[in-house]
Each structure stands twice: as structure tokens, then as C-alpha cells.
Amino acid sequence: MTATSNLRKAAEPALWLIGLLVVWELVVRLTGTPKYILPAPSIFLWTMIENAPQLAYQGALTTRLILYGFFAGAVPGVALGYLIARFRICQQLLYPIVVFIQGLPKITLAPLMLVWFGFADFPKILLTALITFFPVMVDSVAGFRSIDPRKYYLAKCTGASWLQTFFKIELPSAAPNIFSGLRISIVVAVTVVIVVEWLNSKNGLGYLVLRAMDSKDTPMIFATLVVGSLIGVALSWAVSAVERWAVPQRGPQGRH
Amino acid sequence: MAHNSAPTTASPTIGASIVAKGLTKVYGRGSDAFHALGPIDLDIKPGEFVSLIGPSGCGKSTTMLMVSGLEPITDGVVEVDGKPLTRPISEIGIVFQDHLLLDFRTAISNVMLQQEIRRLPRAEMKERAQALFAQLGLQGAEEKYPWQLSGGMRQRVSIARALVHDPSMLIMDEPFGALDAISRTQIRHDLEMLWLEKRKTVLFITHSIEEAVGLSDRVLVMSKSPGRIVEEIAIDLPRPRPAHLGEYPEFSVYAKRIYTIFEKLGIYKF
Numbered sequence: 001m002t003a004t005s006n007l008r009k010a011a012e013p014a015l016w017l018i019g020l021l022v023v024w025e026l027v028v029r030l031t032g033t034p035k036y037i038l039p040a041p042s043i044f045l046w047t048m049i050e051n052a053p054q055l056a057y058q059g060a061l062t063t064r065l066i067l068y069g070f071f072a073g074a075v076p077g078v079a080l081g082y083l084i085a086r087f088r089i090c091q092q093l094l095y096p097i098v099v100f101i102q103g104l105p106k107i108t109l110a111p112l113m114l115v116w117f118g119f120a121d122f123p124k125i126l127l128t129a130l131i132t133f134f135p136v137m138v139d140s141v142a143g144f145r146s147i148d149p150r151k152y153y154l155a156k157c158t159g160a161s162w163l164q165t166f167f168k169i170e171l172p173s174a175a176p177n178i179f180s181g182l183r184i185s186i187v188v189a190v191t192v193v194i195v196v197e198w199l200n201s202k203n204g205l206g207y208l209v210l211r212a213m214d215s216k217d218t219p220m221i222f223a224t225l226v227v228g229s230l231i232g233v234a235l236s237w238a239v240s241a242v243e244r245w246a247v248p249q250r251g252p253q254g255r256h
Numbered sequence: 257m258a259h260n261s262a263p264t265t266a267s268p269t270i271g272a273s274i275v276a277k278g279l280t281k282v283y284g285r286g287s288d289a290f291h292a293l294g295p296i297d298l299d300i301k302p303g304e305f306v307s308l309i310g311p312s313g314c315g316k317s318t319t320m321l322m323v324s325g326l327e328p329i330t331d332g333v334v335e336v337d338g339k340p341l342t343r344p345i346s347e348i349g350i351v352f353q354d355h356l357l358l359d360f361r362t363a364i365s366n367v368m369l370q371q372e373i374r375r376l377p378r379a380e381m382k383e384r385a386q387a388l389f390a391q392l393g394l395q396g397a398e399e400k401y402p403w404q405l406s407g408g409m410r411q412r413v414s415i416a417r418a419l420v421h422d423p424s425m426l427i428m429d430e431p432f433g434a435l436d437a438i439s440r441t442q443i444r445h446d447l448e449m450l451w452l453e454k455r456k457t458v459l460f461i462t463h464s465i466e467e468a469v470g471l472s473d474r475v476l477v478m479s480k481s482p483g484r485i486v487e488e489i490a491i492d493l494p495r496p497r498p499a500h501l502g503e504y505p506e507f508s509v510y511a512k513r514i515y516t517i518f519e520k521l522g523i524y525k526f
Contacts, residue, residue: 153326154356158373159346168369172360250359251403 036218044222051223055208059227062193062204065121066235069128070189077133077185078178081140082170098137106131107192110199124196131192132185136178143177144170176250179243186239190232205231271303271457272347272424274323278332281318291482293318295332298476298485302424303455307468309514310478311523316461317353319483320429323459324348336425346374349418349456351428355410357402357417363409364389364398367417374421381420388416391453392446408439415447425457432467441499444470448496469493469510470501477517487517 021041027033028040035043048055083090084098109130113123147170155165171178197206205228212220280294293315300306308316321327323334325344334341357366364385371381389395392412402410411431418426432440448471451458462468468475469491477487493504501507518524 148356150352150354150356151358153321153350153352156326156344157324157346157348157350158370159344160373164373168372169358172358175360248360248362248401250401 036216039219039222044219044226047219048223048226051220055205055223055227058203058205058208058224059231062197062206062228063231063235065124065128065193065197065204066186066189066231068121068125069193070132070186070235072125072129073132073189074136074182074185076129077136077181078140078171080133081137081178082144082166082174084137085141085144098134101130102134102138107195110196114200119200124193124201127196128189128192132189135184135188136181139177139181139184140174143174146177147173172247175243175247179239179247182239183236183243186235187232190228190235194228270424271455272337273302273335274298274300274425274457274459275335275338276323276332277335279319279322279329279334280331281315281322281327282330293322293481293483296478296483296485298323298459300457300459302457305451305458305460305471305473307460307462307472307475308478309462309465309468309475310483311480311518312463313481314478315481315483316463316478317429320350320427320459320461324350324427347423347425349421349423349426351411351414351418351426351431353430353433355402355407355414357410357414359402362399362401363394363405363413366402366413367420370417370421376421384422385416385420388419391450392416393442406439408435408443411435412443412446415450419450419454419456422454423456425459427459427461429461430463431460433463440464440467445496445499447471452495465511465514466501468514469507470497475510475514477514479521480523486521487513489513 025040025042028038039047080090080094080098084094085091106127110123110127113127117123117126151169151173152165155169160168193204194206194209197204198210201207205224208224209221212218212224276296276298278295278297280296281292283290283292296319298306298319308319310316318327322329323341325334325341336345336347357363358369361369364382367385367388368378368381370376371378371385386398389398392415394409394412394416397405397409397413402413405413411434415431418428432443435443444467451471460468460471472491475489475491476485477489478484479486489510491510493506493510497504515524519526
């Protein structure tokens, strides 16, 4: 891949986005739509600049919760995925519970979490972890199950220990599946944290959105959502970057 | 999983002896039991190249898995260098029918897996790996991933992986089965040259008469399932053997003997 074609790949969607914003701006101005219904991009982008320190601070708090929740969900997700894929007994004991919880609309557990764990960060992280856990676990099970059983002959005849087998053979073999779960989870985590911040918080982007809504400050709602979206894009990009670094390409056509 | 014993050293070793007595494999129990193999006896001397040839499903691969300790033995014993085998032995190199390379590692890094797992000195092993790559015609393939290599090259990498830690025996399960005839002839020669230099004990499993006669000191011919050894043929041909084995009139005599056994066993019906 050449540098120019990379630049082109990045420039095309950016130009398209700018074009959309220009059309938006024109439509709002020509129709004279009031800004509390639909602010023009120039208005909410200006709001963003005016409130940059606050947005950055609250955004950082939200990002921190997203990352805690994401890791707290992803690590057990991989671990449990491994146990379920490798040990029949784990599958028999855990899978029914997993299927049951998976069917539950987990965001509705938020009030329960608050009753149980109060108003600190812990219930928010726990709920985020619970929701990010499932995509990672399901994809990890698929990843660990897809390992050619004969690869274990290789492990045995080199005298590999359990840990060596896991880190040198099993985990890297399952990595493409695990990363597809992680890519889903990180985006879900952004939504979950913001929603949980609505319920109770004196901090974070969710709190900002709610406060802006109370004062009918629609440009501020848009500004906050843009920040939330930027965080989501940055985090998914980070997950993909880690994947590119950690998982070598396995075939001639793209990844996997 | 069995606990790993003291790390295997990479010091030059001579070939090990492999002895099997009454080796038998039965899968399942009771009325579902399937008698897959044996009883068979093996007596492979240090540094000897022995082939096991037989029809598909005769238990060749099962034999290989039991001799390397990867599959439990139903009955009988396997002794490597006089010591009974109780767990997977790591002093061996195995080349499987399918190359079993890890697709997320480059060719050289697949070979270096041995070094990492056995915790052998890195620089020395890297040198050995590179030397093996040169001997096996793999120069320039070091940093390629398995999907970037041809079938023959993948199998060469897997041979390098089986030899890099200098094991005392090499077990090969139809290693060239998936290759085209031209690559097969070349890789047969390269393997023979490598063996002449290193003199490991080799147990070579195949269903190709040409490969068995072309490579071995001794060919053991197996019957259909449950596999038994029906004949032992010492191959007395000079080495290294040529690409076209027909140059030796004795070759067709040996080949003919094996064909005759296969016809007698009903494997070939002409």
C-alpha cells in the first residue's frame, strides 16, 4: 500500500463528511430552522470550541469509565470463552447461564446496579463490563473451538506447558475471532457508559447531554454527541490498530 | 498435561533406538470396539531409516502417534533407547501429514517455536534454523508467512521445525502425501541428504512404494486393518539414490515384491 493511496483512502470520506455538513448548514439557514430544533453545524461546532475545556474534561471521565468497563468485560470474556471451548464440563455448567443472561436486555439492570452498589463509578463499570463481556466471549468460544486439534500434538511433542500452549498456540490462533468481538464491544461500551451516566451522575458526557436537555440547549447536545462519537471512533481505531500490530495477515485477501 | 522434564539440549545426538513389542490399538470398548492395529513389533536401530508402508486406514498413523507417545497404547510397550515410553516424548521431531505450521508466525518463527518452548539458547538455535533453511532450499523464505509459501515449501519448513532442536529421532507421517510428484522427488532427495549428514533414526510412514524404497534401509509392509507387519524388506541400494530410481534394476525387484504382497493381501486387484 503506497502512502498516496493511504492518503486518498483517508481524504475521501473526510471530503464527503465536509460536504454533508455544508448541505446541512445551507438547509438550516435557508429554511430558518430554530437552533433549539436543529442547530446548524457552525453553531454547534462553535459551542464545542466555547466549551472545549469542559467537554474535554467530561469526555476524559467518560473515556476512563469506557476503558475500565471494556477491560473488565473483555478479559473475563476471553477467559470464559477459553474455558467453555476447551472443557466440556465448563460448557455444560456455564453455557445455560450465559445463554440466559445473554437474552436479558442488560441495560435494564442499571437501576438494580445502582440500588446494589450506590452512585459511585463501580456500578457503571460493572454494567459496561457485563455488556461488553458477551460479544467477546461468544467470539472467543468460536475462536478457541476452531483450533485444529492436531495443533495440540505439536504442543505435546515439543513438551509445551499449559501456559506455553495457551500463549504460543491457542491465544494467537483465536486472536482474529477475539478481535472481532473486541471491535463490537468497544463501540457498545461507549453507548452503555453514556446511557448509564444519564441515570445518575454528576460527571461525564451523559450528564452533559442531560443538563443541556434540561436547559433546551440543543447545540450543546449536538456538541456532546460529537465528542462521544469522536471517542467511539478513536477507540475502535485503537482496537483495530492493536489488531493490525498483534495479528499478522493470514491470507492473500485482506485479513483472516 | 504431563510435566515437562529438564529442557532438552541442542547438543548433537546420535539416533535413538525404537523398539515396540506387541503394540496394539483398540478404539472404544465392548461391542463398539474397533481393532485398529496390531499386535506389531518394531526393532529400529539407532540411525536407521525405516519405512512403514500400507494401505489407507491400516493403522500407520496410529502407530506413529503411539510410538511418539501422543496416543495411548492399548496393549504392548514402546521403548526408546531402552526406556519405556509413558508420556509424549519431546526428544523427537515429528513431521505431520499436514504441515501444521502456525499461520500467525513466519517460516523462521515457526521453526523457532521449538527454541521458545524448550527454552534453548536463542542465537545458537537461530543459526541452526538458518543452516537447515539453506539445506532445505528455503533461503529467502524466512520472513514469509505459511500462506505465502507453496505446499512443498511449507512441508520443508515443517521438516526444519522437526530437526532444529537436534532430536534423536524423526517420525514422519506421510509427509509428502499432499505434494505434487515433481516436488516429491526433490524433497525426497533433500531429506536423504539431510539424513546422511545427521543420521537420526527415522520412522517414515508412507503409502508410496517409490518413497519407501527410495529412502529406506528397511521397509515394513503392513496389511489392511487391523494392521500387522506382513513382510520386512531390507533395501540394499547405494546412497544417495538417484531421482529416477529405475536406474537400479534392483529397484524394480523391490517394488515388485511390495506390489506382489499388496496383490496377495487383496489391496490391489488387477
